[in-house]
Every structure is written in structure tokens, then in C-alpha cells.
Amino acid sequence: MKVGNLERIKAVKDVVWMTSSELVRLKYFEVLAKQVQNGNNKEAISHFLNPKRYIEYWFKNQVDSVDSMADTEYYKTYNSEFYYVSQKIHNCQSLGEIERYVNNYMEEVDDIHYKVNLKNLERHLNTSEEPHIQLRLHIEKRLKDYCKPKPKFFQNPSDDESIMKMLGCTETCYWCGALCWGSRGHDRNTDETKKHHTAHQPGGLHGERYTQADILVAVSCHQKTDDLMVLCWNKPTRWGVAKIRDFSDWKFESHYKDQLNNFMCWFFEKLNQDLAKRLNCVPASNNELSKYGCINLNYDNIINSLKVKLV
Ligand SMILES: [Zn+2]
Ligand SMILES: [Zn+2]
Known part of the structure; x- marks a missing residue:
């Protein structure tokens, strides 16, 4: 099993878009963008309203289904190991020899599926065969039961911390x-x-809006001025105060990883109307969209330039 698990993890790490969290996220947003381009905004809206849940769900599904090569490798290794062990047991000439071989082997591979217990063996004995041949036949039968383990016996790659690291915070x-990037x-530092x-x-x-008119905003957190009034836990508060007092575990200045900025603006331009419908509020105005660069964005240009920067 260990070999199979490691092979699956390796197969996931070999996937091109798994080499950085930027590429993982680009891959994810491309999937959503394709749906949006085909007129299906539902999943993209669900993501933006609940990003952590949706990206983790997608990522786990993706990495846990990258298994075909690993499984092939696993079966190859398993079959050759199975043949080798069967031959060794077949060549044992006494009960003691089989017991020693199997127990040593199990210790060596650090995995216990079978442990020879001579006392339990009595119930498998019959009078027509040598005891060590009966034991050998019994072990071979049990080994055959394990010969074709189903992939469900494998650990999911998403259970491995080094895989989840590729998704980032x-x-x-x-x-x-x-x-978060x-x-x-x-956050445990x-x-x-x-x-x-x-x-x-x-x-x-994410559904943020100008509260009095219930209109979606196009402004990003790093573009807000400190004296802007925001509704913080239902209390009108200056942005400059709220971000330090109530959100001190976050940074709100502009970020060096700004490659996806235009892509997110493209999403907002496309989803603005449907988001407003879903949230039962008013979509952002054209002026607002234009002021914050969420208008007339070209998808192909955005994706091509992202690929040049990230791949
Ligand atoms: Zn974080
Ligand atoms: Zn923000």
C-alpha cells in the first residue's frame, strides 16, 4: 500500500499545473471562466460567495482522480512482488521455514496483512497433505485474495499535507x-x-455593496480610502479603523501577486447582473465598473498574458 500511496502522490506532483499555487488557482479559475463563457454562471457565483469551500472541493476532486498512472505502476509492482513472494513460499520445505520467511517479510515491508500463527493453522489441516504444504496452499490462497486490491485501499492524495500545500492558504x-496567497x-506562525x-x-x-442603495461595489479593499464608511458588524465604521481594529489578521494594501487582478475584474464584469439577482440587490453601475477597471476586458488577452507570466 505504501508504494501505491507514494506513487499516487508522485503522479499528482507531476501534473504540470501542480507546480505552484498560482498555476493551481489559474487552472481552477479557467474551469469557471469556461462555464461563464458558455453562459453558465451558477458555479462561478457559488465559488465567489463561498471561495474556500468551492476551491477546496474542486482541488481535492482533481488530485484524488489523478491516479491512473499510479495505479498501473502499483499493480505492476504488486504483481511482481506477489510472484516473488509466492515462489519463495513455494520453495519452503518446512512449517518453521514458512513461518520465519513470512514473519520476516512482513516486518521488512512494515505492513501486516497476514501473520503466521501455527496454532490457528490446526483448523486448516487435513490428513492427506504434509503440514507445510497445507500451510503453503493456505497462504497462497490468502495472498490471492489480496492480489487485486481496489484503489479504495489507497490513501487519497488530498490526505497528504504536501499535496494540500500546493493549494496554499x-x-x-x-x-x-x-x-489568501x-x-x-x-497563520500558525x-x-x-x-x-x-x-x-x-x-x-x-463576494456580495459587498453600498448599503444605503444596496448596490454591488466594484472597488477592491486596497483601493478604499481610510475615511470611507463601511458597515462593520452592523455599525458604520471608518475603513481606516475597521481594518486595523477588527481585521488585524489581514493585510489590505495592494499585493505583489497581482497577476489575477484583471481576471477577477473580468469575472465581476460578467457576473455582476446575475450576482445581483442571486443576492436580491442592485448590480454595480457602469460608472462603478469603469472606475475600477471592470469593463471591456478581453478574456483571451487576460489568459494569454497570464500564461506567459505564470507557465
Ligand atoms: Zn492566509
Ligand atoms: Zn478584500
Whole structure:
């Protein structure tokens, strides 16, 4: 099993888009963008309203289904090992020899599926065969039962921490829903690096709105001025105060990883109307979209330039 698990993890790590969290996220957003281009906004909207849940669900599904090559390798290794062990047992000439061989082998591979117990053997004995031949036949039969283990016996690659690291931190900004760009588990650090940080995105993607008129906003957190009034736990508060007092575990300045910014603006341009319908509010105005660069964006240009930068 260990060999199979390691092979599956290796197969996932060999996937091209698994080499960085930027590429993982680009792959994910491309899947959503294709649906949006085909007029299906449902999944993309569900993502932006609940990013952590949706990206983790997608990622786990993806990595857990990258298994065909690993399984082939596993069966190859398993079959040759099975043949080798069967031959060794077949050549044993006494009960003691079989017992020693099998128990040593199990210790060596650090996995216990079968342990020879001579006392239990009595119930398998009959009078027509030598005891060691009966034991050999019994072991061979049991080994055959394990000869074709189903993939469900494998550990899922997503159970492995080094695989989940490739997704990065999936905490999301309370205001705009942007996914943190930190490494997985960085919030357990004790210094400044524990703060979540991201390239913030148009707030309307996560349902942020101008409260009085209930209109979605296109402004991103890093573009807000400190004297802007925001509704913080139902209390009107200045942004400059709220971000330090109530969201001190996040950074809100602009981020060096800004490659996906235009892509997120493209999403907001496309989803604005349907998001407003879903949230029963008013879509962002053209002026608002234009002010924050969420208008007339060309998908092909965005994707091509992202691929040049990231791949
Ligand atoms: Zn934000
Ligand atoms: Zn984080």
C-alpha cells in the first residue's frame, strides 16, 4: 500500500499545473471562466460567495482522480512482488521455514496483512497433505485474495499535507472574498507572516455593496480610502479603523501577486447582473465598473498574458 500511496502522490506532483499555487488557482479559475463563457454562471457565483469551500472541493476532486498512472505502476509492482513472494513460499520445505520467511517479510515491508500463527493453522489441516504444504496452499490462497486490491485501499492524495500545500492558504477576505496567497498553515506562525495577504478583488464578487442603495461595489479593499464608511458588524465604521481594529489578521494594501487582478475584474464584469439577482440587490453601475477597471476586458488577452507570466 505504501508504494501505491507514494506513487499516487508522485503522479499528482507531476501534473504540470501542480507546480505552484498560482498555476493551481489559474487552472481552477479557467474551469469557471469556461462555464461563464458558455453562459453558465451558477458555479462561478457559488465559488465567489463561498471561495474556500468551492476551491477546496474542486482541488481535492482533481488530485484524488489523478491516479491512473499510479495505479498501473502499483499493480505492476504488486504483481511482481506477489510472484516473488509466492515462489519463495513455494520453495519452503518446512512449517518453521514458512513461518520465519513470512514473519520476516512482513516486518521488512512494515505492513501486516497476514501473520503466521501455527496454532490457528490446526483448523486448516487435513490428513492427506504434509503440514507445510497445507500451510503453503493456505497462504497462497490468502495472498490471492489480496492480489487485486481496489484503489479504495489507497490513501487519497488530498490526505497528504504536501499535496494540500500546493493549494496554499484558502482563507478568504471577509470583504471581497479574495483567497489568501499565503502558504498553507502560515497563520500558525508567530510573527508578521501569520497575517493573511492577498490581491484584493472587486468586493461585489463576494456580495459587498453600498448599503444605503444596496448596490454591488466594484472597488477592491486596497483601493478604499481610510475615511470611507463601511458597515462593520452592523455599525458604520471608518475603513481606516475597521481594518486595523477588527481585521488585524489581514493585510489590505495592494499585493505583489497581482497577476489575477484583471481576471477577477473580468469575472465581476460578467457576473455582476446575475450576482445581483442571486443576492436580491442592485448590480454595480457602469460608472462603478469603469472606475475600477471592470469593463471591456478581453478574456483571451487576460489568459494569454497570464500564461506567459505564470507557465
Ligand atoms: Zn478584500
Ligand atoms: Zn492566509
